Amino acid sequence: MKITLAQLNYYIGDFEGNLKKILNAVRRARDLGSDLVVFSELSICGYPPLDLLEREEFITTCNRYIERISESIDSKIGVLVGGPEFNKQKEGKLLFNSVFFLLDGKVQQVFRKSLLPTYDIFDEYRYFEPNREFTVLEYKGKRLAITICEDLWDEQPFESEFSRSRLYTTNPLEELTGYNPDVIINLAASPFAHRKMEVKQSIFTGKAARYGLPVLYCNQVGAQTELIFEGGSLAINSTGDVIKRLAFFQEDFMLFDLDELARETPIPAEGEIPDRISMVADGLICGIRDYFGKMKFRSATLGLSGGIDSAVTLALAAEALGPENMHVLLLPSQYSSSHSIEDSVRLAKNLGVRYDILPIESVFNRFRDTLQLLFGELPEDITEENIQARIRSTLLMALSNKFGNILLNTSNKSETAVGYGTLYGDMSGGLSVLGDVYKTDVYLLAKYFNREKEVIPENIITKPPSAELKPDQKDTDSLPPYDELDGILEAYIEKQLPAEKVAAMGFDKNLVGRIIGMVNQNEYKRYQSPPILRVSSKAFGVGRRLPLVAKY
Amino acid sequence: MKITLAQLNYYIGDFEGNLKKILNAVRRARDLGSDLVVFSELSICGYPPLDLLEREEFITTCNRYIERISESIDSKIGVLVGGPEFNKQKEGKLLFNSVFFLLDGKVQQVFRKSLLPTYDIFDEYRYFEPNREFTVLEYKGKRLAITICEDLWDEQPFESEFSRSRLYTTNPLEELTGYNPDVIINLAASPFAHRKMEVKQSIFTGKAARYGLPVLYCNQVGAQTELIFEGGSLAINSTGDVIKRLAFFQEDFMLFDLDELARETPIPAEGEIPDRISMVADGLICGIRDYFGKMKFRSATLGLSGGIDSAVTLALAAEALGPENMHVLLLPSQYSSSHSIEDSVRLAKNLGVRYDILPIESVFNRFRDTLQLLFGELPEDITEENIQARIRSTLLMALSNKFGNILLNTSNKSETAVGYGTLYGDMSGGLSVLGDVYKTDVYLLAKYFNREKEVIPENIITKPPSAELKPDQKDTDSLPPYDELDGILEAYIEKQLPAEKVAAMGFDKNLVGRIIGMVNQNEYKRYQSPPILRVSSKAFGVGRRLPLVAKY
Secondary structure (H helix, E strand, C coil), X not given: CEEEEEECCCCCCCHHHHHHHHHHHHHHHHHCCCCEEECCCCCCCCCCCHHHHHCHHHHHHHHHHHHHHHHCCCCCCEEEEEEEEECCCXXXXXXXXXEEEEECCEEEEEEECCCCCCCCCCCHHHCECCCCCCCCEEECCXXXXXXXXXXXXXXXXXXXXXXXXXXCCCCHHHHHHCCCCXXXXXXXXXXXXXXXXXXXXXXXXXXXXXXXXXXXXXXXXXXXXXXXXXECCEEECCCCCEEEECCECCCEEEEEECCCHHHCCCCCCCCCCCCHHHHHHHHHHHHHHHHHHHHCCCCEECECCCCHHHHHHHHHHHHHHCHHHEEEEECCCCCCCHHHHHHHHHHHHHHCCEEEECCCHHHHHHHHHHHHHHHCCCCCCHHHHHHHHHHHHHHHHHHHHHHCCEEEXXXXXXXXXXXXXXXXXXXXXXXXXXXXXXXXXXHHHHHHHCCCCCCCCHHHHHCCCCCCXXXXXXXXXXXXXXXXXHHHHHHHHCCCCCHHHHHHCCCCHHHHHHHHHHHHHCHHHHHCCCCECECCCCCCCCCCCCCCCCCC | CEEEEEECCCCCCCHHHHHHHHHHHHHHHHHCCCCEEECCCCCCCCCCCHHHHHCHHHHHHHHHHHHHHHHCCCCCCEEEEEEEEECCCCCCCCEEEEEEEEECCEEEEEEECCCCCCCCCCCHHHCECCCCCCCCEEECCEEEEEEEHHHHCCCCCCCCCCCCCCCCCCCHHHHHHCCCCCEEEEEECCECCCCCHHHHHHHHHHHHHHHCCCEEEEECEEEECCEEEEECCEEECCCCCEEEECCECCCEEEEEECCCHHHXXXXXXXXXXXXXXXHHHHHHHHHHHHHHHHHCCCCEECEECCCHXXXXXXXXXXXXXXXXXXXXXXXXXXXXXXXXXXXXXXXXXXXXXXXXXXXXXXXXXXXXHHHHHHHCCCCCCHHHHHHHHHHHHHHHHHHHXXXXXXXXXXXCHHHHHHCCCCCCCCCCCCEECCCCCCHHHHHHHHHHHCCCCCCCCHHHHHCCCCCCCCCCCCHHHCCCCHHHHHHHHHHHHCCCCCHHHHHHCCCCHHHHHHHHHHXXXXXXXXXXXXXXXXXXXXXXXXXXXXXXXXXX
């Protein structure tokens, strides 16, 4: 049996567009003599549709488009396509998360998701009733165990220490293998997380080896607002070796002969997944590109400060959108050092990006004049620093409003974590590019961009980080060195360790307490942050929900 | 048996504070000869703790404080207190949402929540495993059916048309009544929604009548960031009549003799729930007061535009925080009408609130000078309107930063819905007071404040609404009259009707299409909005999750 995996980039709710992609892939698979073509989870509408699933017209439209696909399917090629399905029982959630098997002009059989992830960024039990009945697909003499994403994740490799591997009380594969299937097929929408690529692969190879069955895994690819799906669909033989991996961060399409799979040469277990930082770079570029592409935006702007965060953001955006679609501003104040401007100009020229220089001092002085009535002779403090950040944001948004360039936010995860950022100032933007990238990784990204030639001027990488909002300011005036800070943050945020365990990793106890306090006290700021491209297993945003009003 | 309902306002994570409140109530109940005192759902930590439940130290602290309560309990009075409990099974979620029965120095018995709401603002299946085993509490010769909030909501009265009453496949009361209980006790954390007060009550009276059992319902009271819990705990006799209701929006405490309940005179079914608008006003005041009180903030600011939204926000805030804790700014531009300033001054004087007038024209002109380099001779457009809004926000935030006054956002639900607001401008603030109140209800709130004497100057209520960001601007230049707009919005947002059904209610089809399009296109703006005090069954914010990048 010849099975095609079609790894596509869907646009949520764009039924005509998704239909066209699906039908093209079916046509191509048929031309190659494929017996079956497999798409990803909820492919008809794109994943995750979130509360669009609560709208009746959205579900009936999904159903209508499933029918439109089935109408174009003859008896030669079967199709497995994902979509929401009405739950016809009188009790339980209104929907199932289902896979429709199409053949010969109609829906022949439906398979439903049993394990509904409801943690981190996942909210599936908000919408779906879990499946409790199991069967296999019998087709052309083979038995296919059809599963949907989490169905293979009955054992979870969570990063947090306070978690358990067995979140569910059912195990779909134990049920399905009772029917003696010939292959496990998994339609997925599994998002990217940079330290989980090998773990993710081991889930599939582990299942294959355990049950002695080949696994064909078809993942969604492309970004949906903050969530980036890396693709990387897999064909695994029955001994648990990876035979083939589809492309990362782009659409791909591949045919496998099920009966030949055992004879194919596996790819080496190591060395085939690109290194972590290049995956992060590719993921972020994909995230920017799809945000703009799907929103029908073309051009972007950002403020180049002379620091490394805005430099790396610009390098990523220029690659995603093309340098000709970037128009950046340099917004120096009286506290900006001359090298900040020189470095920024050099960066813009290296990348071939249009830049303009708008000094903010005169607006800043006028703000001070206006506030004189209220402030009198009070000394300057963080108020005046924030005014500068907000003037910059207002100028960038003016460019955005006038010309349609979307403002990219340049804050990194380390400063977002401890609340070093000005609301409505440098925390502004339509999309946060680096909000899930710790400062130490921002440096690695800079080096990655410079791997062949200088893109980011060396001085931007080597000079001590500074917000330049008051004279001679340095980040280390009030923060520990970034490798220390990031170590504490990752232990607290990703691994969810309590303070004592973080300190036990070798950090100063008082420092740990202070940093954790800063993280907790700044939930209110992050609540108003732009969507953050997610590249880790625990990003700020929808996957992390903490009360703003709470005593920790 | 004498049972006390203790309706308290908890502070999430403030274990010492919550413990003190609980122990005080136990002492008081014991002094009155009570046999049992009932607190609300997750009372030990406050509801909803959200992802704090994913931190091991949070759960062990909850457990330690439950033990501290139990240690102080003798054999004379039992206590029912809510808290998270470790699930000792190897499979399933790590926690149960439980009620601990304390007596004689220790935890005697534990009851677990069976129905876990996972919709709208609720995410309980994110954390908790549902209970599947049922038993009653036998205590002093009575059998008590212990339930937790949603356990009584097996039949849901959802406002949305695309929903079903039976979300769950189990029915705890059917199970529990098999044990012949004498009373149903419900520990709840049930948030306020202004059109649902009667419906909510009917759930409890309906259960009482159906099973012929008294119902004692103890709700949490007070606000937790955006969620407002109205309290209003109930004692209902076995024929389904309300005997007593505890206070709305404040702590309350009441003892009931279970054996006397049948002889008590019911309160009238009508007329006892205050009218809708006064409930909304009280809810919002409670929301502001608790946000500030729990955050340890004392004072607030906002921009008075001369319009009705900022006027009503100020009236609410002055009542919540005291006029002496308000310091507002009038920020006129060249487009502001003279009556806007006069009306605002009069309002501030009526309320006894400090105000200052800071004209923004000179800062605005300097922004224009600075942008001349980029904009040249391009005509003015929305860019310049937004600059004005952002100058105002920067001045208000400067006052906030310098003096610690928290900026209150004054946007209403109608404009938030259609995206009439400037990001980082008038959409700024630490808390949105009216973001869940349609404009037509803002007018009713204004009239409510004027019910005895003029608080809000009549001219603010009667003049046509205008953003005053360009000459002679009126809201109706680009929007339909607010009663029409709000009718469409409520049908689309609260009732989740598709466009055709909204139009079928009597609205112009093209207008409906245009308004729905505006709602959908502005998800990106609302993503960055401050937390919005929730007073309806479907507020913007955590309870409404839509993809930003999607084609509707």
